[in-house]
Amino acid sequence: MGDFNQAVILDSIRRAEEGLSRVELSGSAGLAAQTVSNICRRLLDAELIVEAGKEASGPGKPRTILRLNPKGMFAVGVHIDPALTSFALVDAVGTVLESLEQPTDLASPPDEAVAAMGREILAIIERSGVDRHRIAGVGVATPGPIDAANGTVVDPPHMPGWLRVPLRSILAEVTGLPVVMDKDVTAAAVAELWTGSTGGAANLIYVYIGTGIGAGLILGDEVVRGSSGNVGEIGHIITDPYGPDCDCGSRGCVKVTCMPETLVAEARELGVLPAPDPGNPSTLPQDVTALADAAADGNVAAADILARSAHRMAGAVSVLTNLLDVEKVVFGGPLWPALSATYLAQVPGLLRQRSVTGNVHAVDIAGTRLHPGGGAFGAACLVMEKTFSPNAAQLLLDAKPASG
Known part of the structure; x- marks a missing residue:
């Protein structure tokens, strides 16, 4: 108590x-x-x-x-995206004091790559001059699916070889700090709620657009995690029944119609983007930005690709808004900035058409007010949430049934 x-x-x-x-x-x-x-x-x-x-x-x-x-407590956040891994050291009021971004190491064995992240965390703390005893912990935001109970990453689709990687225990051992782990979409939702960026909305869906796409969920001013911590896996919502085949056996799922990599592949097929250069390979964020720049410069094919993706994404999001009866949808994630102009112009109108509660209340559509690439900040907010936010579970007594 x-x-x-x-x-x-x-x-x-x-x-x-x-x-x-x-x-x-x-x-x-x-x-x-x-x-x-x-x-x-x-x-x-x-x-x-x-x-x-x-x-x-x-x-x-x-x-x-x-x-x-502000200097009473600090947290370190680590956001692992298949393309980029970012780090942030955050003080008690949410000011980012140190940050770092580097390509995600998918070539090394996963346990070695995670141990290197732990050493980077220690280096960031050392550079900052912050008293190590003031570090409340490390928050890690990672692609799903995860095994929240055991702190493991379970075979993320875009991270080959990362099968049941004990992320939490490796980082705790290397850093000597408490580690909190959650899905990237959940960490993003926590950041929206913890910073008060929801604009007063008590029921909200956060649509995360990175290498993958997922959804974080806030209902009744509480972040919802699901029975295993894997809420928000929306990759197999069908957005186009006549679309490409998906590995799940259906056609036209989010995974094969809306993922940034599928937009880039379509752009290459239509000649909007050049074929990959083996000698000078580009990253996914660079390719998506190039596609958005082409659309902004008047390339009709590029604009059509983005418009189709907005239409399909609106279909997926409408399934969620109608099911959950939320009042707000927030888009964010590292690749959101490139898509924001098209999505904010088209998705609100499409959602209004598909909303079953349109005559009762509107659904507000917005881009995140936080730094779109601030996944590491969201990870740090996991620590802040655990430290600051009252948890009714703390009131439960560890009572055992009487024997006999």
């Missing part, structure tokens, strides 16, 4: 931009004044919060305002 109450107080202070007094905390949290005072004393001693001056509010003694201490 004490841990839960402390998380309630921390989360309340974090959400209040101007800070809160102990009296305000007692009222908002529904806790006794002495309980709040004791918790605040512990948080002040731990330097997680600071006293930020006094504020008069009518007659009586001025109230001392409490705010989060």
